[in-house]
Amino acid sequence: MASGTVSSQKQHSTLLHLFAGGFAGTFGAICTSPLEVLKTRLQSSRLAIPDPPTWWWFYYRRRKITSTSRLPEVVKVLKLILEKEGVKTLFRGFGPNLIGVAPSRAVYFACYSKAKDHLNGIFMPNSYTVHIISAGSAGFVTNTLMNPLWMIKSRMQLGLQEKGSKGINTVQCARYIYQENGISGFYRGLTASYFGIFETVICFTIYERLKKWLTETPLTLSANGTNKNSASANFFKYMAAAAIARMLASFVGYPHEVLRTRLREEGNKYRSFTQTVYLIAQEEGLLGFYRGLCAQLIWQVPNTGIVLSTYELIVLLLKDFND
Template identity: 25%
Template sequence: MSSVIEAELDTSSIKQILKHDSNVAFIAGGIAGAVSRTIVSPFERVKILLQVQNSSNAYNQGIFNAIKQVYQEEGVKGLFRGNGLNCIRIFPYSAVQFVVYESSKKHIFGVDGVRRNEQLTNGQRLFSGALCGGASVVATYPLDLVRTRLSIQTANLKNLQKSKAKSIVKPPGVWELLCKIFREEGNIKGLYRGVWPTSLGVVPYVAINFAVYEQLKEFMPNSKVNGRSTWNENVCKLLIGAISGGASQTLTYPFDLLRRRFQVLSMGNSELGFHYTSVTDSLITIGKTEGFKGYYKGLTANLFKVIPSTAASWLVYEFVCETMRNW
């Protein structure tokens, strides 16, 4: 009898721990990030390839043709290359964002976001979103760098010579690549190569994403049944998540492009066709050599990824939060 009581107490204690606001946000945010990125992994891979290639490269026949080409050259694994690492990276990346955002709500602005009559102002949302965006970059950037390298190292970015292509039989793994970057590219500095242009893109992107989503969410009717969202409410969350993701990504996309290019600069300037000395230099060079369209190279592929990814992320986050709080 005592063992049963102890088991019930242990279960109750676990539930109380899991229901803590920070733990709910961390778990729900991590799951939301992993699920949403896996859904759109092929678009993510193609987007990176489009971003880092120059105008004479091979992936220039449209998004779906590029996906088809990757499939023909590398099979199904090619479409999801780097996704395992991306999920490992995105779980803490997404989790940190939601934890910091919810903590900013509660501890900086004294707002309990669970109650609809207590909401942040748009300025406070932008500040909190920028804070959580910066925190997530610092926490997970080395994994993002490695994931980008993994995504392009087996790809045909320049109609490479057959001898070159044949030499890429088995690319280095995650740990091997991390150690190589650390050893050959300046230790910690190498692992954070491109973090400045990344922050210029991620911080405003996350800030706008959170601000737009929460603003649009205020217009949704409260139609929960027994603490759970109805089907109509879930559809609305998908729609406003898609809008927030599309708007924030379009506004900040040039910096996302710079983020990828700075991450791969050391992999071979002659192969990739560009070299920049600073963020300012990169913006000027892209404008001169690639025109205005150069700033938005890969945007369409990115929107195919970001819109469903952000929509799924917000829906999964809200669902997991509701499930954990009602457990």
């Protein structure tokens, strides 16, 4: 009877993390979809102009330059999209993104949580080793399962079209990829995604440490005797921890994003991971691997903050509700 209760609790815990991860991922995707389109466009080889330095705002303000030719790349690409393609383009690829983000986040958080629970019984609980292995294994499983949908999404985001014209839908894009490269076409960029697991591992390791540091504060009571460490207070703590963790991890692991986008482009210029590394290094130099970093930070930092804090809040609220 006891073993049945334990089994039921484990199943309930897995479903809880699946639901929380799926809901959080969907919410984050809806909030930041236009920023992701800008980021993907900037990573593409079609915009082979190096990004301005991250201190562009101070640079341009000091020189009082207002010419549109001196605008930051993010602003120029946004302006070009709105003028040539229209507002709808900022939501290109939103269909497969919405279809895929809930199951991908659900699978990731469920795998991460389950791996962490299992490894806590083998290694020192909540140690760096536990967080690194958990994040790495969850990233491997999620990338392998979801790459076909992310391939379709990237192709749709990169596709140019005239303003007012009708773009291809998810099914048409999938059919075109299959006709072009067969089943293997849906797995282009997967090697780069595997390299990106390193970035995810860094992000989650930093996040877990920051979360622990921010939430392990002495409990204090308000004037009416209620606990100040409420769910809403923890929500903002989780968001801050997630945003800082993602920002730090992005600087280290960002090049894989550019490599993945290039491998998913239409055509055969970029054929393999190593060949793409060589081409970018030869044609664009070191800065080529950091194209679109500014847009990546503008998109990924708030997205990660929203997703992780929403996930943590849902898990916390549902656990309290069941208790």
